[in-house]
Amino acid sequence: MEMEKHIFTMLVDNQPGVLSRVAGLFSGKGFNIESLVTAETDTPLISRITIVTKANKPVIEQIEKQLNKLVNVIKIRDVTGPEAVKREMALICVKARPEHRGEILRIVDIFRCKIIDIGLEHYIMEVTGDSDKINALLKLLRPMGIKKIARTGTMALIREPN
Amino acid sequence: MKLTGSQIMMEVLKSEGVDTIFGFPGGAVLDIYDALDKTDIRHILVRHEQGAVHAADGYARASGKVGVCLVTSGPGATNTVTGIASSYMDSIPVVVITGQVPSHLIGNDAFQEVDIVGITRPCTKHNYLVSRIEDLAVILKEAFHLARTGRPGPVLVDIPKDLTSASIEFECPKDVRLKSYNPNYKPNMRQLKKVVQLIQEAKRPMIFSGGGVILANASKELTEFTHKTRMPLTSSLMGLGAFPGTDPLWLGMIGMHGTYRANMSTSECDLLISIGVRFDDRVTGKTDAFAAQANIVHIDIDPTSIRKNIPVSVPIVGDCKISLEQLNRLIDEIDLGDLSKRRGEWLDLIEQWKNTNPLAYTQDEIIKPQYVVEKLYELTGGEAIITTEVGQNQMWAAQYYHFNKPNHFITSGGLGCMGFGLPAAIGAQVACPDKMVVDIAGDGSIQMNSQEMATAVQFNLPVKIVILNNGYLGMVRQWQELFYEKRYACTSMEHCPDFVKLAEAYGAIGLRAVTPEEVSPVLKEGLSIPKPVIMDFTVAKEEGVYPMVPAGAPITEMLLV
Known part of the structure; x- marks a missing residue:
């Protein structure tokens, strides 16, 4: 059966151990996690977790039901479709030899990144966008030499009805 | 009123109608035991914490109430894990209260410290570490609520020692x-109407019922439904x-050691109402x-059960x-017509399967285990609560003791946990003091929790x-016989x-039978003694459980020896 990528976003109780319940569910049942993002919401008692996973259709159905079954999961939505906006952020440290600096800055401009740290031999840039955009950027930067990278994984938020 | 954490626990337990606790004391729960001793709640002192959970499980199954355990931190807590996992697999409502080292020592590798909440996260319905005394009562209330509602299951509450002695108003x-926990009890009517439609159209319909029916206390409704529609019924x-095991529509158990007719019917039916x-x-x-060949209807309280293993045509989430x-x-509201005519051909076919391959064994000069179970059934009039260990003993009990009432067969089904039967029998006997409670055991599995004999004797639980x-770990030996060319490695x-x-x-009291003639007298004598009795039957060493479906094969491919 064909593997599908799905993005789930959920509101959970902001308590110790809740992330472990969610992550443990995935490891215990052999589900896959591509990325997982979590932080407190505007209400301190509630956190939002967004998970990107890949599986065939019946397993996706199970993942959603199993997450819903966790007592600390208040609400879960599959936000794979266009009803939600998705963003990921990455911090990329790229080698910046003098002969490459101009090219890197052009790429930064095109991708609307921000240089947030600069040294004799490197730039650290900040980029947000969907995962494809970040992957495309990385592809272009790779020839210059990527020293380090930190990615957040996908966050998602459902659009308000118009 | 100012109460200590321990006194608060007692108040909540009483408010939940708890009259019995199975437990084992220790350092971290001294205050709780001190408070417990001043209440009317009966405490059954087990000999191993695993036994406490199995006993609470047996108590819950026999009584329909929530079983409660109380154990200390560290090893007390880890010893409960097997029991908890068994209750989790079988959806049995149990609340396990574990002591924990004082709050300020948590994380210090303190004496008898273990992260039991972390350990039991995947085998409890939910669990808690109480971190503030203000939350204690609410959490205990939630634990009971979660254990008994929706799809029932074990809930563990870990309580640091300092909270048990601190006081609050x-x-x-x-x-x-619980804002995020709302089990759906009410089935969707449109889906139910589809089921009725399918029943009207089906030529070879049948019912497949499971533990959920017993947990929902729905035996009466199931029996009525089966009789109204005259559909044959199998069960897990x-x-x-x-459903009565003596009813003409009863097919016997389904599955690996199911009856020939139950497995064949499942394969041939065109509608399976699960x-x-x-x-x-x-x-x-x-x-x-x-x-x-079947349209499969699946009714269950737990949405995750539906389409987990088997695709279904009509999913119904509900009680x-x-x-x-x-x-x-x-x-x-509908007319199903002349049901005996309508089901005639289908039921005749099933009758043929029954006659060609019934459950059978030959009783010769050595006692056959099946014979012991059959005699036990006769002598108890089918009225006993039967618990089992796990393995051949469990399957023979399932096949040859014809259960006519719910809550009378108590077995570790999902986890398949050896050592379950004796403590579960103790729990069932506590719940039903006037019933005959019999643990059908093997020589292997009885040794896994035989220390609980002391509990049975101490508390006069007969x-x-x-x-x-049979001198073997019989079920494993049977697999070695069939699939490992009789290499009986370590069994x-x-x-x-x-x-x-x-x-x-x-x-x-101990009794023994070594010849077939001794079986009935020993059973008669043993059952008549109002004390705990072990009856040791020397049975045929290499008797197998049949039919048997090799693991992973279609259930119609039965070994019938």
Whole structure:
């Protein structure tokens, strides 16, 4: 059966151990996690977790039901479709030899990144966008030499009805 | 009123109607035990914490109430894990209270410290570490609520020692509000109407019921539904007793050791109405071949059970009892015509299967284990509560004791936990002091929790233990015989204790039968003694459980030897 990528976003109780319940569910049942993002919401008692996973259709159905079954999961939505906006952020440290600096800055401009740290031999840039955009950027930067990278994984938020 | 954490616990337990606790004291729960001692709650002191959880499990199954355990931190807590996992697999409502080292020592590798909440996260319905005394009462209330509602299951509450002695102003919380937990009891009527439609159209319909029917207390409704529609019925191991095992529509158990007719019917039916089941691999065998000709209806309280293992045509999330009540009402509104005519051909075919391959064994000069179970059935009039260990003893109990009532067959179905039967029998006997409670055991598995004999004797619990003693870990030996060319690696119990003397050493009664003629007299005598009794039956060493479906094969591919 064909593997599908799905993005789930959920509101959970902001308590110790809740992330472990969610992550443990995935490891215990052999589900896959591509990325997982979590932080407190505007209400301190509630956190939002967004998970990107890949599986065939019946397993996706199970993942959603199993997450819903966790007592600390208040609400879960599959936000794979266009009803939600998705963003990921990455911090990329790229080698910046003098002969490459101009090219890197052009790429930064095109991708609307921000240089947030600069040294004799490197730039650290900040980029947000969907995962494809970040992957495309990385592809272009790779020839210059990527020293380090930190990615957040996908966050998602459902659009308000118009 | 100012109360200590321990006193608060007692108040909540009383408000939940708890009259019995199975437990084992220790350092971290001294204050709780001190408070418990001042209440009317009965405490059954087990000999191993695993036994406490199995006993609470047996108590819960026999009584329909929540079973409660109390153990100390560290090893006390880890010893409960097997029991908790067994209750989790079988959806049994149990609340396990574990002591924890004082809050300020948590994380310090303190004496008898273990992260039991972390350890039991995947095998509890939910669990808690209480971090503030203000939350204690609410959490305990939530624990009972979670354990008994929706799909029931074990809930663990870990309580640091300092909270049990600290005091606060106490008011018992009335209702439990969990914003994220709302089990759906009411089935969708449109889906139920589809089921009725399918019943009208089906030529070879049948029912497959499971433990969910017993948990939902829906045996009466199931029996009514079956009789109204005249559909033959099979059940999983966990479902035995929900429908009378002596009813003409009863097919016997389904699955790996199911009856020939139950497995054949499942394969040939065109409508399979599954109620309160979860399509375990021991039931389905090869899933692609399972009920391959049938429209499958699946009614269950837990949405995750549906389409987990088997694709279904009509999924229904709801309580088994309410769903069956509604189905019965809908069936009353339609005319199914002359059912004996309509089902005639289908039931005749099933009767043929029954006659060609019935459950059978030959009783010769050595006692056959099946014979012991049959005699036990006769002598108890089918009225006993039967618990089992795990393995051949469990399957023979399931096959040859015809369960006519729910809550009378108590077995570790999902986890398959050896050592379950004796403590579960103790729990069942506590719940039902006037019932005959018999643990059908093997010589291997009885040794996994035989220390609980002391508990039975101390608390005057007259449980009966029937050991089908074949000198082997019989079920594993059977697999070695069939699939490993009789290489009996490490399954021979070359040394067992003398079980008669073991019983006597505990202050119980021990009896033994070695010839078939002795079976009935020994059973009669043993069952008549109002004390714990071990009856040791020397049975045929290499008797197998049949039919048997090899693991992963379609359930129609049965070995019938």
